[in-house]
Amino acid sequence: MRKMIKTLVEGAFERLVEEKELPASKLKEGHLISVPKQEQHGDYASNLAMVMASVLKMPPRQIAEKLKGVLEENPDFEKIEVAGPGFLNFFFSDSFWHRRLVEIKEKGSTFGSTDTGQGKKVLVEFVSANPTGPLHVGHGRGAAVGDSLCRILKAAGFKVESEYYINDVGNQMNTLGRSVYLRYQEVLGREIEFPDECYKGEYIRDIAREIVEEYGDRFLDMDLDECLEFFTEKAVSKIFKGIKDDLDLFRVHFDNWFSERTLHDSGYVEETIAILMKKGIIYEKDGALWFRTSDFGDEKDRVVKRSNGVLTYFAADIAYHRHKVERGFDMLVDIWGADHHGYVPRVKAALKALGYEPERLNVLLVQLVNLLEGGKVKAMSTRAGEFVTLRQVLDDVGVDATRFIFLTRKCDSHLDFDLDVARKQSQENPVYYVQYAHARLCSVFATAADRGIELAPDSVDVSLLSDSEEIGLMKFLVRFPEVVAASATSLEPHRISYYLTELAGMLHKYYTKHRFIGDDPELTQARLLLAEVTKTVLRNGLELLGVEAPEKM
RNA sequence: GCGCCCGUAGCUCAGCUGGAUAGAGCGCCGGACUACGAAUCCGUAGGUCGCAGGUUCGAAUCCUGCCGGGCGCGCCA
Helix, strand or coil: CHHHHHHHHHHHHHHHHHCCCCCCCCCCCCCCEECCCCHHHCCEEECHHHHHHHHHCCCHHHHHHHHHHHHCCCCCEEEEEEECCCEEEEEECHHHHHHHHHHHHHHHHHECECCCCCCCEEEEECCCCCCCCCCEHHHHHHHHHHHHHHHHHHHCCCEEEEEEEECCCCHHHHHHHHHHHHHHHHHCCCCCCCCCCCCCCHHHHHHHHHHHHHHCCCCCCCCHHHHHHHHHHHHHHHHHHHHHHHHHHCCCCCCEEEEHHHHHHCCHHHHHHHHHHHCCCEEEECCEEEECHHHHCCCCCEEEECCCCCECHHHHHHHHHHHHHHCCCCEEEEEEEHHHHHHHHHHHHHHHHCCCCHHHEEEEEECCEEEEECCEECCCECCCCECCEHHHHHHHHCHHHHHHHHCCCCCCCCEEEEHHHHHCCCCCCHHHHHHHHHHHHHHHHHHHHHCCCCCCHHHCCHHHCCCHHHHHHHHHHHCHHHHHHHHHHCCCCHHHHHHHHHHHHHHHHHHHHCCCCCCCHHHHHHHHHHHHHHHHHHHHHHHHHCCCCCCCC
């Protein structure tokens, strides 16, 4: 839509230059079409005249007047005004909007999709929680953002793959196995000493109990060394099954599950380090191998291989990101908890060192979630094993409310998740506000069907939709694809939620003021078409958030 | 100490990548069901956009410096 107007404005400008109405000059980048906040400033506005004023050495309003003269020849405009310092304000005719409405109806469930991404390949990596415990609420936020972003990017014409990186290597795996082993001993009546570094959560005991049920006491007298592998593997697979079940319930889908271990086993990590050593980017000091990250904007150099010969997590991560690029992705999106922000320069440095543009990597830092209940913050201590799991929240307030709340905030701001509000089924809880709008429209069609009325889209006289609320609704519906595209390119899923909330508001307002089904069959048909299209956009939008569009509530 | 993020109405947050008179919801107060769903709608009040400079036609938005809050600064993952 904006693109269309922009093309028109640029065309008018070039024609004026050709006709020598304006001094010969090139169009400056940076002019844009916007939607004015004030209705009296038109449906769309262009700032071209102001942007070009300094180049042309002419007053902006004078330039705008000339452009207006040319553009007015287009019958789609009802009027064009020159306003303020030199804005061009465009007012489209009602019939223009009527035609758009019919177009949206034809597009149906594909309305909102664009080719903005031009088939660029994107890899979105998110959650990637270590398989040492169940997902907590913070992971949930990352999961909602990542999954929704994938849906939005797809709609915007990107080719998207989602990926979960499994850190199945390192001390933590042994610690996990040891924790379960100790609890196993405990469950079978042994006195144990539970070290501080072990995982204290109750889920460890649950796993130990399950192992007792399945295998009895056969490991009771075995040394840890002998059965560590068994306990580790059992624990990981059980925890991982839990994580997958939670994500499934949360409607979060992954195309790939990428194991860190495979990078080590295949020698890919060592190979990557060898490449960087050859380039002189990795050097030896104090028996360890160091990466010259400081040459690439990081604060200091980082260890990739410790003096004991063990590769660090960072080493694997360098290799992992190299692997991502080599798989042919044009753009990488990593969604991390904000507490990992110090890591960003390091990974970007690694990409640069390998000869890839660091701009390819977009890291979304998702800020932490404060869980509130009764006006107080619920303590979240991983150390003590006391944290609220994603599953608990889902069982409590439901998938739709949880996803929507996570998706109505920019991810770089802290989020207060108020459980009391999330449980409420009212306007305080915007998810129901939007869903209710959809359910209400469904109910309109149910009533229509009861009365033997069916929408016949091909024979609707759309020109009957002339109330300001109707035109306003149509204008807003038309914007949807642009919102999706902007949401994709800015990597900000929350824009969809805000759009939908506003759309729902317009619908509710319209609903109280007008009746879809009335005495006039022609008008009823026209309004049912509007209802149908609104319903479609609500559904398409909710789909992008992974939230259901219920027929009844 | 250094780095990253945040600071907008009493509360929770938007603000379309620099546009015109800064917006929602909640909460407060007051209204609206004999009609397709009142999980809704309408109205009133509420602001020095943390503070101070700078950039320009124009700043909540960009740059600098402070103030306040959060998070990071391992041969951990």
